[in-house]
Amino acid sequence: MAAPANDEITLVIDRAVAVVLFEFLSRTVDDADGEALAEFIEDESEVPALWALLAGLESVLTEPLAEDYERRVLAAREAVMKRFGGAFSGKGDD
Template sequence: MTGPANDEVTLVIDRSVAVVLFEFLSRNVDDADGETLADFVEDEAEIPALWALLAGLESVLTEPMAEDYERRVIAAREAVIRRFGGAFSGKGDA
């Protein structure tokens, strides 16, 4: 099986995961031009790659333009925690 000719990949993720990722990336990569992640990146190409991921999410999500965006983010976070559990002990509460 060969990949698309344009060298793109298709990623299928849960909508709640996409909303949580969008919110995280827009806060930490877009708003601060990635400076908040400077201590965590190994190579300067990682920030533009995250910008590209953010742009991809933005192109398919309607939630960021919704009037109740903040409520939708909270609901998405809760759904992700329910499905996958929390990453940090005691911090899984929304």
Template structure:
């Protein structure tokens, strides 16, 4: 199979996951040029790569421009937790 001329890929993810990722990236990568992630970045290329992911999500999502964006983010978070579970669920319940 030949490589696409523009070397792009297509990623298919659940809309709720996309909204949660968009919100996270908006807060951590877009604000202050990614300084919130400085302790977690291994290479300077990682922040621009996250900017590109944020821009890609922004280009396909309508939620960020919705009047009820905050409510939609909360609903998306709930859907993600329901589908995949929480990252910190059960921590400290020893």
């Protein structure tokens, strides 16, 4: 299968993962132009790349516009933890 002419890729991820990523990126990258991630950024191109990922998620997700968005984020976080487990021992088990 040939790559699209505009050099875009298609990424398939679980909807719950997409919602969790959207929420994370909204908080850390969209607010204050990514200043929350300043100490973790190695090159300034990483912030616009994360903005592009956030925009891509925003273009396909309906959850951010839902009245019960916060509940949906909580449910998505739960689903991700159930499927993949937590990254930090004891964290997220509340």
